[in-house]
Each structure stands twice: as structure tokens, then as C-alpha cells.
Amino acid sequence: MQNVEAKRPFSRRTALAIILGLLAAVAAPNAGEAAQGCNNRTLRGDYAAAFVGLGLPGSVPLKQAQKVDHFYPGAANGILSFDGQGAWSFSGSQNFGGTYFSASYHGSYVVHQNCAGHFSDAPDGINWDFIVFHNGDRVNAIDATGSVEIAQIERVDE
Numbered sequence: 001m002q003n004v005e006a007k008r009p010f011s012r013r014t015a016l017a018i019i020l021g022l023l024a025a026v027a028a029p030n031a032g033e034a035a036q037g038c039n040n041r042t043l044r045g046d047y048a049a050a051f052v053g054l055g056l057p058g059s060v061p062l063k064q065a066q067k068v069d070h071f072y073p074g075a076a077n078g079i080l081s082f083d084g085q086g087a088w089s090f091s092g093s094q095n096f097g098g099t100y101f102s103a104s105y106h107g108s109y110v111v112h113q114n115c116a117g118h119f120s121d122a123p124d125g126i127n128w129d130f131i132v133f134h135n136g137d138r139v140n141a142i143d144a145t146g147s148v149e150i151a152q153i154e155r156v157d158e
Contacts, residue, residue: 037113042136044084045157049092051076053149071148072097080153086110088119118144 054071078092086108094103107121115132119141128151130141139153 010117038117038132038136039113040082040086040109040111041084042111042115042132042149043072043082043088043109043117045082045116045140045155047080047082047153048156049076049078049080049090049151049153050157051151053143053147076103076148078103079156082109096139 052075054073066071074094074096076090076094077094078090078094078125080088080090082088086105088109089106091103091104092102094101105121107119107124109117109119109128111117111132117130117132118128119130120127125145127144128141129144130139130151130153132139137155139151141151141153143149
């Protein structure tokens with residue numbers, strides 16, 4: 001029986017490294033943004049926000065990994081508004097563990113010169129880290145409380 005495995009031009013590990021490198025290049029802020037820098041004024045106006053992931057009951061950040069069976073599926077969709085001066089608000093719909101409800105939150109945010117930032121709402125335990133892209137038109141965020149949730153946030157006005 002003849003070996004039918006075709007010769008690969010490079011290993012799977014090399015291919016994975018190339019793919020990850022391309023993804024990082026696509027996801028990186030524009031060179032102009034990095035040179036110019038970002039600040040709170042970079043985020044201003046209304047943004048369409050979609051959040052999805054696995055959330056923990058309660059809002060206490062965890063210091064160790066949790067099994068998936070401890071999480072609840074969650075999603076939210078709505079308008080996230082930034083005032084350009086460090087305050088944000090969210091109004092929309094949320095589903096946590098199959099329970100659907102209207103949601104509204106507000107709090108503070110900070111955008112650093114490297115276009116990374118953080119928004120939070122202490123009373124509700126909301127803490128998210130984010131990266132700002134395309135001169136403030138797009139934001140990718142990840143929950144910083146121990147839940148496994150991500151958000152895609154796109155500007156809807158100027």
C-alpha cells in the first residue's frame with residue numbers, strides 16, 4: 001500500500017502561527033491610531049452592542065477557573081452610549097440563563113493612549129476590558145469579572 005499523504009510546504013504549527021499572525025494584524029488598531037493615540041474622546045456617540053457568552057451567577061470576580069457546568073448562557077443586545085468624557089450607558093434586552101428582560105446600566109470608562117481601556121459599573125459588578133479600533137468606530141470587549149463573555153460594539157452615529 002502506497003503512502004498517500006501529500007507533502008506539506010510547512011508544518012501545521014507553522015500554518016497556525018501564520019494564521020494567528022494574520023488575525024493579529026487584522027485586529028490591531030490602525031497604525032495612525034497607535035501613533036496618534038486614543039483617549040476618552042475617541043469613544044463618543046451611540047454604538048450597537050452585542051454581548052454573548054457564559055456568565056456566572058453574581059458579580060464577584062473569580063481567581064480560579066470554573067467548570068462549564070457552573071456557568072449560565074447569556075446574551076444582550078442594545079445601544080451602548082459613550083459621552084466622550086468617561087461616562088457610558090446601556091439600554092437594551094438581556095437573556096441570562098433563559099430569563100429574558102429589559103436592561104439598563106451606566107458607569108464610567110477610560111481609554112488609554114494605546115487604545116486599550118476599561119468600562120465598569122460598580123453597583124452591578126460590570127467590568128470589561130476593551131480595545132478601540134478604526135478611530136473609535138469599533139470596540140472589542142471581554143468581561144473582566146470571571147464570566148466568559150465577549151462583545152462586538154460598532155458605532156451607529158457620528
